[in-house]
Amino acid sequence: MRKTGFLLLILIVAVSLALSACGNASDGGKQSGAGDQASGESGKQEKVKLSILAWNNETEMKPVMDGFMKKYPNISFDFQFAPPVKDYIAKLQTMLLSDSAPDIFIIAAENRNEVIDSGHALDLTDYPFMDVMLDSNKPMLSKNGRTYAFTNNGWVGGWFYNKDLFAKAGITKLPTTWDEFVEVCLKLKEAGITPLYDNMQDLTQIHSSLYGNMTLSKDPNFDEKIFSGEKTFADGWLEVFKLWKKDMIDKKIITPDMIGLTGDQIESEFTLGNVAMFFGGPWSIAKLSATPNLNFSMIPVPGPVPGETYYVGAPGVGFAVNSKTKHKEEALKFIEYLSTQEGLELFYQGTGSIMTAKGFEAKVHPSMQQAYEEGLMKGKIYLPMVSWPRHQEALRNQFVIVTQDMAVGKITPEEAVAAIDKKLKEMENK
Amino acid sequence: MVKFLRYLQYEVFLLPILIIYTLFTIVPLIRSFELSLTDFNGYSTDYHFVGLKNYIKLFSDDAIVSGILFTLTFALCSTALITVMAIPLAILLDQNFFTKHIHRALFFFPSIPSGLLLAFIWGFILSPVASGVFNTILREVFGLGAQPWLSDPLLAKLSTIIVAVWAQTGWHAVLYLAFLQSIPKDYFEAAAIDGASRLQQIRYITLPLLAPAMTVSVMLLLTGGLKVFEIPFALTKGGPGFETHTITQVIVLRGISETQFGLASAMSVVFFLIVLVIACFQVTMMQKREERIQ
Numbered sequence: 001m002r003k004t005g006f007l008l009l010i011l012i013v014a015v016s017l018a019l020s021a022c023g024n025a026s027d028g029g030k031q032s033g034a035g036d037q038a039s040g041e042s043g044k045q046e047k048v049k050l051s052i053l054a055w056n057n058e059t060e061m062k063p064v065m066d067g068f069m070k071k072y073p074n075i076s077f078d079f080q081f082a083p084p085v086k087d088y089i090a091k092l093q094t095m096l097l098s099d100s101a102p103d104i105f106i107i108a109a110e111n112r113n114e115v116i117d118s119g120h121a122l123d124l125t126d127y128p129f130m131d132v133m134l135d136s137n138k139p140m141l142s143k144n145g146r147t148y149a150f151t152n153n154g155w156v157g158g159w160f161y162n163k164d165l166f167a168k169a170g171i172t173k174l175p176t177t178w179d180e181f182v183e184v185c186l187k188l189k190e191a192g193i194t195p196l197y198d199n200m201q202d203l204t205q206i207h208s209s210l211y212g213n214m215t216l217s218k219d220p221n222f223d224e225k226i227f228s229g230e231k232t233f234a235d236g237w238l239e240v241f242k243l244w245k246k247d248m249i250d251k252k253i254i255t256p257d258m259i260g261l262t263g264d265q266i267e268s269e270f271t272l273g274n275v276a277m278f279f280g281g282p283w284s285i286a287k288l289s290a291t292p293n294l295n296f297s298m299i300p301v302p303g304p305v306p307g308e309t310y311y312v313g314a315p316g317v318g319f320a321v322n323s324k325t326k327h328k329e330e331a332l333k334f335i336e337y338l339s340t341q342e343g344l345e346l347f348y349q350g351t352g353s354i355m356t357a358k359g360f361e362a363k364v365h366p367s368m369q370q371a372y373e374e375g376l377m378k379g380k381i382y383l384p385m386v387s388w389p390r391h392q393e394a395l396r397n398q399f400v401i402v403t404q405d406m407a408v409g410k411i412t413p414e415e416a417v418a419a420i421d422k423k424l425k426e427m428e429n430k
Numbered sequence: 431m432v433k434f435l436r437y438l439q440y441e442v443f444l445l446p447i448l449i450i451y452t453l454f455t456i457v458p459l460i461r462s463f464e465l466s467l468t469d470f471n472g473y474s475t476d477y478h479f480v481g482l483k484n485y486i487k488l489f490s491d492d493a494i495v496s497g498i499l500f501t502l503t504f505a506l507c508s509t510a511l512i513t514v515m516a517i518p519l520a521i522l523l524d525q526n527f528f529t530k531h532i533h534r535a536l537f538f539f540p541s542i543p544s545g546l547l548l549a550f551i552w553g554f555i556l557s558p559v560a561s562g563v564f565n566t567i568l569r570e571v572f573g574l575g576a577q578p579w580l581s582d583p584l585l586a587k588l589s590t591i592i593v594a595v596w597a598q599t600g601w602h603a604v605l606y607l608a609f610l611q612s613i614p615k616d617y618f619e620a621a622a623i624d625g626a627s628r629l630q631q632i633r634y635i636t637l638p639l640l641a642p643a644m645t646v647s648v649m650l651l652l653t654g655g656l657k658v659f660e661i662p663f664a665l666t667k668g669g670p671g672f673e674t675h676t677i678t679q680v681i682v683l684r685g686i687s688e689t690q691f692g693l694a695s696a697m698s699v700v701f702f703l704i705v706l707v708i709a710c711f712q713v714t715m716m717q718k719r720e721e722r723i724q
Contacts, residue, residue: 114473256578257578257581269559
């Protein structure tokens with residue numbers, strides 16, 4: 001009898017342990033719900049904890065969140081961070097699928113289709129605060145004319161160059177044509193200076209600028225035509241790849257060893273003065289400015305078509321409200337706050353982003369003034385991931401693979417474009 | 431009845447681990463198989479049954495073919511190299527010398543931090559630029575030019591294997607050491623009296639008696655090598671091209687990045703079967719070898 005009792009006791013302990021492990025999340029929810037109720041009864045307004053997932057870290061988001069909490073003392077935040085791009089996307093995806101997604105999350109070019117198509121984001125089109133958003137920022141975060149996320153910023157990038165190294169190589173005039181750009185690189189090489197590092201673990205930015213210059217300047221809707229089947233990647237990209245191979249790879253300005261470099265390593269090499277140019281944007285300014293004795297500014301990569309210089313850039317990621325949120329009203333209040341003058345100013349203070357909201361005067365670093373005026377504000381920016389309507393990640397991966405294969409001489413530009421077209425076909429028929 | 435209850439008592443102790451194992455291993459495995467027959471994209475729960483389409487597509491995928499080749503090379507080479515190095519190392523560490531404890535700790539150390547962390551540090555050491563640690567040593571000491579350690583197809587493969595060997599040899603040496611210490615010293619003394627040299631003692635006593643350790647170590651290395659993700663991912667991101675993509679990396683790429691969860695699940699199922707077959711084959715073979723030796 002005693003044994004049976006003992007057995008029962010163990011069983012109960014084991015089962016309760018298992019159950020408590022499984023039920024943790026829901027218990028927590030109930031508890032906080034009860035707490036809300038209690039404070040709701042005692043206080044005037046119900047206390048709400050908004051959960052946010054972003055790829056800006058907490059330090060960057062703190063000023064704007066603090067400002068919001070000051071305005072709405074009853075609302076506090078449960079902030080979560082995941083670094084861009086893959087980690088963030090994977091984390092959000094897991095949360096959405098398991099119904100544990102936060103009240104507010106960000107939508108990026110890379111996951112906008114999946115998030116919007118699956119109905120996870122609230123339609124924000126008709127809210128008054130959306131008027132503050134620039135019209136040119138809307139397409140990336142929209143589907144069929146409805147906009148699902150709010151962004152108050154954009155970004156533009158170009159090639160930071162080290163003025164001292166340029167002077168050392170005897171370069172007095174900045175390049176304004178592709179041939180001049182190649183010449184500058186060769187001059188630097190002759191002077192024993194590595195001309196540039198392009199991050200080949202991502203879409204290379206020279207490609208994007210050249211595609212803008214050589215293809216989009218003639219037909220701004222070229223990407224749409226590729227996805228409607230009217231054109232192919234081969235039609236739009238072959239000449240770009242050929243030119244890049246001829247002038248960058250064959251002249252050994254870009255060398256296969258660069259494949260092993262990460263973005264961080266490239267940035268460090270630039271601050272150390274080991275390389276004359278690298279691709280960067282607003283996110284690099286803090287580090288570059290903090291480096292003593294580094295004289296730098298930014299130039300675009302000019303293409304062979306005169307007067308059609310394209311920068312790399314895109315609208316900033318957008319804040320979206322979870323369609324299943326229990327705190328819809330509060331979440332919308334936060335998005336609205338992001339659109340106010342105060343919110344815009346605090347968001348700028350925290351993130352240092354280039355603000356592109358209507359009626360807000362943006363501040364940009366002097367080195368990026370030209371990129372801001374001639375690139376971002378004139379719409380001469382291109383980022384494939386924003387422009388491609390579907391399968392961005394699959395195509396981006398394929399681009400990275402073929403670029404690396406071309407750099408090591410494994411495949412020709414013709415084979416590269418064929419591989420990308422094949423990937424698109426595969427993704428369309430999946 | 432009493433006997434049954436006593437039996438049940440032991441079973442109850444297994445219950446917690448059974449629940450955890452089922453929840454985190456068996457259930458996901460079954461779900462993966464289910465999803466491999468659908469067109470699930472990872473976001474929408476509205477997916478459809480597509481039969482064996484994903485399995486057919488899998489074998490025409492360049493990345494997976496390349497992934498299988500590199501993964502097999504990685505698993506076999508790292509297993510062979512680690513085994514060949516860990517056994518002599520274990521014999522050395524078994525000797526009675528002054529700093530033996532420090533040496534054991536030193537060799538064991540690389541297996542403590544996560545593979546990802548180690549690989550990131552190695553990424554800086556093997557950095558292809560002239561200021562990379564290894565390239566600086568080559569230049570300053572040997573007067574050689576910078577080598578593209580992580581960018582050349584062959585060197586990148588070699589680098590990942592070497593880093594993996596460096597990281598795991600110590601751990602496996604300690605495993606062998608544990609078995610070595612259980613071999614009675616009488617055997618060696620008897621052999622020495624009979625005139626066996628130190629090498630002969632290793633050949634005819636140590637190695638045969640280490641057979642059970644070898645079965646365990648090789649199985650861990652092979653299955654670990656086949657499932658490898660962090661080291662190649664952190665070192666080369668799978669590049670150049672698909673050269674150092676592992677199977678696990680391709681599964682993540684197709685599933686998460688390209689939202690082809692169905693296809694990625696099919697890959698996982700096939701991969702699971704491959705690992706299962708290889709592991710079963712290896713264990714049976716090596717157990718037979720143990721029996722033969724003993």
